[in-house]
Amino acid sequence: MRLLVTGAAGFIGSHFTRYWLGEHPADTVVALDALTYRGTETNLTDIRDRITFVHADIADGVAVERTLADHGIETVVNFAAESHNSLAVLDPARFFRTNVLGTQSLLESCLRAGVKRVHHISTCEVYGDLPLDADEAFTEESPYRPRTPYNASKAGADHAVRSYHETFGLPVTITNCANNYGPNQFPENVLPLFTTRALDGEPLPVYASKHNRREWIHAVDHCRAIDAVLQRGRIGQTYHVGTGLEASVEQIADLVLDELGLPGSLKKTVPDRPGHDRRYLLDAGKIRRELGWQPQVSFDTGVRETIRWYADNRAWWEPLRDRSPVNESAWATKS
Numbered sequence: 001m002r003l004l005v006t007g008a009a010g011f012i013g014s015h016f017t018r019y020w021l022g023e024h025p026a027d028t029v030v031a032l033d034a035l036t037y038r039g040t041e042t043n044l045t046d047i048r049d050r051i052t053f054v055h056a057d058i059a060d061g062v063a064v065e066r067t068l069a070d071h072g073i074e075t076v077v078n079f080a081a082e083s084h085n086s087l088a089v090l091d092p093a094r095f096f097r098t099n100v101l102g103t104q105s106l107l108e109s110c111l112r113a114g115v116k117r118v119h120h121i122s123t124c125e126v127y128g129d130l131p132l133d134a135d136e137a138f139t140e141e142s143p144y145r146p147r148t149p150y151n152a153s154k155a156g157a158d159h160a161v162r163s164y165h166e167t168f169g170l171p172v173t174i175t176n177c178a179n180n181y182g183p184n185q186f187p188e189n190v191l192p193l194f195t196t197r198a199l200d201g202e203p204l205p206v207y208a209s210k211h212n213r214r215e216w217i218h219a220v221d222h223c224r225a226i227d228a229v230l231q232r233g234r235i236g237q238t239y240h241v242g243t244g245l246e247a248s249v250e251q252i253a254d255l256v257l258d259e260l261g262l263p264g265s266l267k268k269t270v271p272d273r274p275g276h277d278r279r280y281l282l283d284a285g286k287i288r289r290e291l292g293w294q295p296q297v298s299f300d301t302g303v304r305e306t307i308r309w310y311a312d313n314r315a316w317w318e319p320l321r322d323r324s325p326v327n328e329s330a331w332a333t334k335s
Helices: 011-023 041-050 061-070 085-090 092-113 149-168 190-199 219-232 249-260 285-291 299-312 314-321
Strands: 002-006 028-033 052-055 075-078 117-123 172-177 179-181 204-207 213-218 238-241 246-248 267-270
Touching: 002 011, 011 028, 011 041, 011 219, 028 041, 028 061, 041 052, 061 092, 075 092, 075 219, 085 092, 085 149, 092 117, 092 149, 117 149, 117 219, 149 172, 172 219, 179 219, 179 299, 190 204, 190 249, 190 299, 190 314, 204 249, 213 219, 213 299, 219 238, 219 285, 238 285, 246 249, 249 267, 249 299, 299 314
Parallel strands: 002 028, 002 075, 028 052, 075 117, 117 172, 172 238, 179 213, 204 267
Antiparallel strands: 213 246
C-alpha cells in the first residue's frame, strides 16, 4: 500500500506513522504536516529515513494533489486538525479554517487524484456531552450536538467526509475516538501538562468542575483500531474507538502525583473554560463485534508509563512548553 498520513508530525499521527511502519514494513508511507505549534518533526526522528516527509497544509490543494500524484497514493489517513479546546475558545476561526475547509480541500484533492480510500479521524466531542449520572453512551447513530468551536469544527469535517462519499462516491471511513494519551503528546494537554508541571514543582491547574469525566485510550490502541478499520471496515461506515474506562481530571492529577511521589497540595483549582463538557463515553460495540478490535493497554499501566516517559524525556518537552498560544485564564476577560 502507498499511504499518506496527514498531521503526521503531531501526537497521534506520529504514533500511527510509526505503528504502520512496524506492522506493514513493505508499505510506502508519506508523512504530511503543516508543522503548526503542536507539530514537530522530532516526533518522527527515529523513523525519518523510512518515510517521505512533506511540509504542507491540507488546505493547500496544489501541494496535496502534487503529493498524491508524485507518490501514487492509494490510501489517505487524515489526522490533520486543530484540536485544543481551550485555544478554540480564544481563536475559533483557525479551527473552522483547518478542520472544516482544510478537510474539504483534502477530500477534493483525493477525489481528483482517484484515491482508493480516505480514513478520517474524528472525536467523541461532536456529540456534545452526557450528564455525570447518565447510564447511556454515545453510539454511531447519536445526533451531533457540539458545544464548543472545536467540537463544531470537527462535526463539520465529519459531515464533509460523508457528503463526499454520498455525493461523489469517494470511499471513506470515519472513526470517533475517546481521549488519547501516551508519549509525545504536546504539553498543553491535561496529562502531560500535569506531569511536566509536577516535575518542576509547579501547581497542577484542576478545573473547578473536577469531577467531569473523560473516556481514555492509549494512542497505540487507537492506532490498532484504525488499522482494523482500514483492513476490514465497511466503506461509508463510522466506528467508535473507546475503552469504556472513564477518569476525572482530578483522578488524572492524583495519578500523576502518586506516580511521582508528590503531595496533593500541588493541586490548584482554576475556573472552568466556557462550554466545558461534563462527560464523554462511546459505545464501541460495533468495532468489537464487526472487526474484533479490543484495547490492549490497561489504563493504570499506560498512564503511569506515560508519566515516566515525560520524567525521562525532559529534552523533548521543555523546548515545546512555551510554544502554546493558550493562556488558560484568558477567557475570563474575553468579551
